[in-house]
Amino acid sequence: MNANIEIARRGIMLIVSSPSGAGKTTLTRNLLDKEENVSLSISVTTRARRTSEIDGIHYKFLSRRQFELMRDGGELLEWAEVHGNFYGTPREPVETALAEGRDVLFDIDWQGTQQLYNSMRQDVVSVFVLPPTAEELKLRLERRAEDTQEIIARRLKNAAEEIPHWEEYDYVLVNRDLEKSFIRLRGILTAERLKRVRKEDIQDFVDHLLSDLKTLTP
Ligand SMILES: Nc1nc2c(ncn2[C@@H]2O[C@H](COP(=O)(O)OP(=O)(O)O)[C@@H](O)[C@H]2O)c(=O)[nH]1
Numbered sequence: 686m687n688a689n690i691e692i693a694r695r696g697i698m699l700i701v702s703s704p705s706g707a708g709k710t711t712l713t714r715n716l717l718d719k720e721e722n723v724s725l726s727i728s729v730t731t732r733a734r735r736t737s738e739i740d741g742i743h744y745k746f747l748s749r750r751q752f753e754l755m756r757d758g759g760e761l762l763e764w765a766e767v768h769g770n771f772y773g774t775p776r777e778p779v780e781t782a783l784a785e786g787r788d789v790l791f792d793i794d795w796q797g798t799q800q801l802y803n804s805m806r807q808d809v810v811s812v813f814v815l816p817p818t819a820e821e822l823k824l825r826l827e828r829r830a831e832d833t834q835e836i837i838a839r840r841l842k843n844a845a846e847e848i849p850h851w852e853e854y855d856y857v858l859v860n861r862d863l864e865k866s867f868i869r870l871r872g873i874l875t876a877e878r879l880k881r882v883r884k885e886d887i888q889d890f891v892d893h894l895l896s897d898l899k900t901l902t903p
């Protein structure tokens with residue numbers, strides 16, 4: 686028997702949420718670069734595309750009408766209104782990935798997290814990312830230079846409503862030092878992948894191990 690055998694498991698839904706500017710996009714992109722067997726759930730949204738974003742890679746940008754058609758047709762696993770725009774998670778790519786044992790990363794807010802908790806709790810692992818200070822959050826939004834002053838002010842105001850939801854998450858990270866935060870996030874994924882309950886055929890593996898062991902003992 687091959688001791689290095691990969692034991693089949695269902696994929697994990699790894700949700701990362703934070704107030705805007707705390708660093709969840711940076712952390713999740715890093716994870717996607719470094720980790721195998723994990724892909725990003727590409728949300729649909731009615732918000733305008735930022736100059737740094739590519740349609741179909743960062744988001745799928747839809748009109749309000751297109752969004753409503755998907756939502757009303759049951760094509761979204763969850764959806765929410767955030768900062769005055771609609772966002773949602775397409776169902777099909779997630780269900781396929783999980784069934785094939787591939788992990789899926791979600792950059793979604795607390796409203797979406799609650800919905801996925803209600804429908805798919807056993808598959809969900811959630812992480813809330815906090816900024817080290819309020820001033821640093823503002824600085825990061827300004828440094829990112831993707832939004833107008835008005836939008837930045839709105840995002841900071843929303844942060845006060847989002848931050849209290851940290852308590853609903855499995856893990857919490859204060860993103861002070863980017864490298865340390867990344868190591869922690871990666872550690873969460875590594876540990877969750879090893880959880881006994883996720884290993885669907887661990888029993889077969891152990892049975893083999895025990896029967897092989899018998900052949901080695903008089
Ligand atoms: N519920 C839900 N929230 C989403 C989805 N996609 C993005 N979001 C959240 O919407 C918020 C705004 O995202 P975005 O406009 O990209 O700005 P960012 O927060 O600066 O990255 C963030 O809190 C995202 O996590 C989605 O499919 N569902």
Ligand SMILES: Nc1ncnc2c1ncn2[C@@H]1O[C@H](COP(=O)(O)OP(=O)(O)O)[C@@H](O)[C@H]1O
Pocket residue numbers: 703704705706707708709710711712825826828829860861862863864866
């Ligand atoms: N630990 C960190 N220290 C300093 N700057 C950071 C850190 N994490 C992220 N940033 C920067 O802060 C800005 C906001 O990060 P981003 O990942 O876009 O946040 P979010 O997706 O949560 O809105 C980006 O310019 C990013 O490079």
